[in-house]
Amino acid sequence: MKMLRRTIPALLWIALTSPSHAQNETQPPTLPLSADDTFSFDLLSSLGTALYSGADIAPILGVAQTIEPGNFASFSHNYYALAKKTKAAAIEAECQSDAINARDTWFAAATYFRKADSYLHGDWNNPLIETLWNEQLYAFDKAIASLPVPGRRVQLPSNDNFTVEAIWYAASSDPIGGQRGTLIIGNGYEGSQEDLYHTIVMPALARGWNCITYEGPGQPTVLRRQNLGFIPEWERVVTPVVDYVLQDPSVDPSRIVLFGYSFGGFLAARAAAFEPRISAVLLDGGIFDTFDSFSSNLPPIALSMFNAGNKTAFDNLLDSVSNDPDVPTTLRWGIQQGLWSFKTHSAYDFLQMTKTYTLRNISHLISAPVWTADAEFEGFFVNQSMKVKEALGDQATYHLFSGPAGYHCQVGALQELNRVIFTWLKQTIG
Missing domain, CATH: 3.40.50.1820 (Alpha/Beta hydrolase fold, catalytic domain)
Incomplete structure (x- = not known):
């Protein structure tokens, strides 16, 4: 019964923000890299950095094949595996005294370590948050130390x-x-x-x-x-x-x-x-x-709770939404990242902060x-x-x-x- 009570608000949210309640979807301007629109966007963002030494193309397309849509752990795991493999290649290039290959490979490894961190912030105590960040700092510093200047x-x-x-x-x-x-x-x-x-x-x-x-x-x-x-x-x-x-x-x-x-x-x-x-x-x-932008994504039931100052109900609703794998990735990630980067465990307090x-x-x-x-x-x-x-x-x-x-x-x-x-x-x- 407790699980049912936690799930009902999330299902209501999904119903209120489904295509029947939202604007009609348009044809995407590029070939999707995932059935998950947000994952597709993130894959494209790292793919795009290949132009300026941030990644290689085929490895990201390979990751795109293996990531399970909507599964945050799958996204992190697959990018982490690619990052570790790329780090090993950078070390090998260094051993061969190939400075340019090593530099570009370190840059790519740093990008993949950062991407592996993207969807971990719903659990502030996840040790991977520090591990991945230290790895990306190390890889990136190795790369910029080898730039012409x-x-x-x-x-x-x-x-x-x-x-x-x-x-x-x-x-x-x-x-x-x-x-x-x-x-x-x-x-x-x-x-x-x-x-x-x-x-x-x-x-x-x-x-x-x-x-x-x-x-x-x-x-x-x-x-x-x-x-x-x-x-x-x-x-x-x-x-x-x-x-x-x-x-x-x-x-x-x-x-x-x-x-x-x-x-x-x-x-x-x-x-x-x-x-x-x-x-x-x-x-x-x-x-x-910022508040106008963020609050415009709330369905009427949530906005009504917020405007009424019903902090407990609002926090409970957004907590159920952010942890429901059936809720669209953009929404779940947006809530989790907002709490993380604004340093609060309350979605109500986070949204109040954005007013400034x-x-x-x-x-x-x-x-x-x-x-x-x-x-x-x-x-x-x-x-x-x-x-x-x-x-x-x-x-x-x-x-x-x-x-x-x-x-x-x-x-x-x-x-x-x-x-x-x-x-x-x-x-x-x-």
Whole structure:
């Protein structure tokens, strides 16, 4: 009887969010890699990094064949097996003194270790969470140490009793090469700074830009090492990074660009409102109001509980949903990841926290030009980028990615993403 009482809310949720209650589904713009839409998206995201040394193609297609749709343990197990195999290949390449093969294989191993961690956060005590993260850090550090200009990890103290974790990538080792534009690049809800090397850092370096990636509270390494969940005042994270890059003589102070990826599209915009040294802002994609975006995915019964302040009922409902394998993966993962990265065991408290992640009443403080991206098949922050454009008016450039490039954050279409970004930067700040 207890099991039945736990299951009924989840079944009700499924009924309320089934295709008969939702918008009609459209034909996907690319060949699905899994019968599970969310797994397919994640497989495509790692497949897409092959363009910039983040993975190999056939191994991921092989993993796609073996992962059981909707099974979080299966996803983790299969990526973990691939990661260990790839790590062994990297060690073998090192033994053969093949520096380039070793570097690219270490990069791929790091990607696979990170992917194996993606769906583990429903159980904070799972020891694999630390094991996989330590493995990916080791593999990634081996790789960036072998770059033509090695990447360098730095820890940047904040005035707010936390430390920003960052990686500096210089475009050149030439001390008299002149000043260059510098990208400050942050990820979002669950993505790591290591992911960003294969998203924008590598193509930026090829175009002569310095780059620094960073993580603050709520993001992978800071969350694990400092036990800190997200904070809304993201300028407390970005300002120490700006301070750091301005100490480097290769940095052109008039060309400091802040890039926010995924949920980082809110974080970067928030920081830019209070950091006047930013020359331009890139939001992929823009997020105007986090609570509006998250709460719009709730069926009426759940939203009614939340608005009534019925915390216990709301928490019980979302707990049953997040642990029900029959509930769509995106929803289960979204709840589990939200609790993990905001450091709360209460879905009610998590959703309350998101109310402070808004550009309402502060968007007018952003002084730099803004580029904000949207995606035809955006599945996480629907219509948010247009709201950023509307709030900023002519100060913002709105770009819609469509067709095969129209997934959230252009997974699988990173070449197109970078073409658009760097064309806009050249036209905007030179």
